[in-house]
Amino acid sequence: MKPDSKGKARNMTKLSVNINKIATLRNARGGNIPNVVQCALDIEKFGAEGITVHPRPDERHIRYQDTRDLKPVLKTEFNIEGNPVTKFINLVLEVKPAQVTLVPDAEDAITSNAGWNTVKNKEYLIEVISEFKKHGIRTSIFVDADEKMIEGAAATGTDRIELYTESFAEKFADGDKKEAVKPYAKCAELAHQLGLGVNAGHDLSLDNIEFFKNEVPFVDEVSIGHALIAEALYLGLEETISRYLKKLQ
Template identity: 65%
Template sequence: MTKLSVNINKIATLRNSRGGNVPNLLKVAEDVQKFGAEGVTIHPRPDERHIRYQDAYDLVQVVNTEYNIEGNPIPRFIDLVLQIKPTQVTLVPDADDAITSNAGWDTVVHKDFLIDVIAEFKRNGIRTSIFVDPVEKMVEAAAVTGTDRVELYTEEYAKEFQRGNLNGISSYVNAAIVADKVGLGINAGHDLSLDNIRYFKEQIPNLLEVSIGHALISESLYLGLENVVNLYLNKLKYDASTPFSNFW
């Protein structure tokens, strides 16, 4: 079964825009788990424009499912992860000025760096995942680093799906097949939504986890957070024997 991890960065963005503690980030984390999500994801950045480093520590007391911390493994981030010891750390090569994640790792060029960082996390019992583009060579090279999983960067899939091009999934399928062959677990994230998640789930073999934030929070403004979490869960449980009407 594919697990749903809810990225709550956008809740922190809304809170920070006004000051104070509304909406309450910890309460939202509690709620999405209560509604059925199997994990909570955060992505602290150096400027703390949404998730603050203190949030990462505070969330330890309320996340009782899987806790996934994403980010660029700069020294401060590495120290944070080693202190918290979340379920999973997802390494993302963000530039400091990036609005959002916009590329996967070049696992060939950065192999030695990733080997060192991943070894430190694994010595501390933390599952590791590397954010990669759906490129077979990058997936194969990721396996050399010792990572447990790769997270497929799905922005291009989402764009092609919106254009009506279902063949946009092909590179992701191929990357997933390679990942399975080299013994890597498969996660996915970025611009996945209620519109495109079911098809992605259907096509990608051995998909373990999706991390969804921007779309899920935006859809919740119209449909309600509990309802949206459960819509995602239903779509992720889809198989060929499930009547389509069950998803609405």
């Protein structure tokens, strides 16, 4: 960790690439093109420091078997995210990734659209997190940029929180950059004070990632999928990852 030009502490933020959209492309045609496992290995080779997957119960993109196939070959951190229903919990305990990120998405959700109410769901989260931590799996809770939810997350025993950044991305695109990032900076500061690691993700892109990184302290990891894969259609996967790494460092 080192100070930036404003004297704020800055982590060396890791890039974890969510490969769901690669699986979506494969599933659209059937067969195994593109090969999800090979793409993940190439993403690691291009410099990414982690691979993220978000298997949903209908397996419409990443399949449960994909997670089993990925675990033994990945060299970087493996992050599995999802709603901790029984099927998901059993998968995570079987695969034992470096990190599990708990996301309260409904089965029919197109994409994640809200963080946990960590106060209302405290006892449930304590139970689930305790089970994962008994197996040596780092835990993270997907939360909105709300200081009450950060305090609630700390009470569950989680290791980290992941800040849900869709609101930031929308306001950033509208030109209100400073107001967009304020709650995230406050929540990251609070999480750090409470002993929590800080991750972030959802709608982060090459356009907004550098500003977010410069304004929000203590960010350990960003998880980026949809934007990165879309940008790679124009720039290529290796070049896109290289650009993210430069902006994060």
